[in-house]
Amino acid sequence: MKLYKTRFGIVAExxxxxxxxxxxxxDELVNRDxxxxxxxxxxxxxxxxxxxxxxxxxxxxxxxxxxxVWASGVTYLRSRDARMEESKKSGGDNFYDRVYDADRPELxxxxxxxxxxxxxxxxRIRADSNWNVPEPELTLFITSTGKIVGYTCxxxxxxxxxxxxxxxxxxxxxxxxxxxxxxxxxxxxxxPIAPExxxxxxxxxxxxxxxxxxxxxxQMKRQHTELVSFLYRECSFAHGCFLMTGTGIVPPxxxxxxxxxxxxxxxxxxxxxxxxxx
Ligand code: DO4
Ligand code: MG
Numbered sequence: 001m002k003l004y005k006t007r008f009g010i011v012a013e014x015x016x017x018x019x020x021x022x023x024x025x026x027d028e029l030v031n032r033d034x035x036x037x038x039x040x041x042x043x044x045x046x047x048x049x050x051x052x053x054x055x056x057x058x059x060x061x062x063x064x065x066x067x068x069v070w071a072s073g074v075t076y077l078r079s080r081d082a083r084m085e086e087s088k089k090s091g092g093d094n095f096y097d098r099v100y101d102a103d104r105p106e107l108x109x110x111x112x113x114x115x116x117x118x119x120x121x122x123x124r125i126r127a128d129s130n131w132n133v134p135e136p137e138l139t140l141f142i143t144s145t146g147k148i149v150g151y152t153c154x155x156x157x158x159x160x161x162x163x164x165x166x167x168x169x170x171x172x173x174x175x176x177x178x179x180x181x182x183x184x185x186x187x188x189x190x191x192p193i194a195p196e197x198x199x200x201x202x203x204x205x206x207x208x209x210x211x212x213x214x215x216x217x218x219q220m221k222r223q224h225t226e227l228v229s230f231l232y233r234e235c236s237f238a239h240g241c242f243l244m245t246g247t248g249i250v251p252p253x254x255x256x257x258x259x260x261x262x263x264x265x266x267x268x269x270x271x272x273x274x275x276x277x278x
Pocket of ligand 2: 071072073135137156244246247
């Protein structure tokens with residue numbers, strides 16, 4: 001089951017058919033522990049239509065309402081190695097090694113809904129940063145009781161120059177207008193997403209692929225439920241919450257994004273999130 005938030009209304013895609021879901025409030029709709037079963041029942045009592053499919057082609061919005069977006073860090077070896085390299089000069093490199101092996105994961109506040117862009121919208125790089133990358137991340141949607149009921153593609157846009165200068169600059173490297181993208185839908189499976197699911201990143205510049213890579217989500221060091229349990233220890237989320245699970249793909253150190261680059265993040269079962277750098 002896929003749930004799309006569009007400019008024209010909410011659409012569910014189930015067994016290749018498209019249904020309108022008559023809900024006024026996105027947050028109330030998605031923040032239910034039985035979301036999958038609720039949507040199966042809702043689609044069983046309405047008629048599918050090609051018109052609803054067309055809504056998902058031209059009017060897609062980020063699948064977010066009033067939720068906060070949080071992110072996890074250094075959950076894949078590749079991320080640990082890249083951060084250690086970029087912060088060598090500042091002497092901050094051993095933070096990353098230690099957090100990779102620690103019980104407590106790195107979790108940080110990424111974005112308010114206003115800083116999140118949806119499919120087709122522009123992501124941004126900071127004017128005061130000269131080394132910037134996208135981070136393609138499986139993103140969990142967790143209800144207010146702490147249950148993972150959905151998944152989407154996430155882009156944790158990051159300034160490597162600011163983060164590398166000093167690990168204490170992380171919030172500035174990670175949180176700014178247009179620094180997060182989510183979409184194209186909320187994927188709501190009956191059972192948790194398969195461990196062998198692949199995430200793929202492609203960056204196109206002047207119609208040429210300048211970087212492509214993929215990784216399976218089972219290369220992640222931590223369990224999704226482990227990340228959620230730390231996040232929910234002392235924070236409550238009235239409307240549920242999005243949690244990016246960290247990147248396993250980092251372009252080589254000589255790569256930086258440029259205005260006009262097209263970033264596509266694809267996750268099996270969910271779809272492709274495409275954004276252009278403003
Ligand atoms: O430790 C800094 C951020 C890490 C991160 O965003 C990631 O691993 O995806
Ligand atoms: Mg990240």
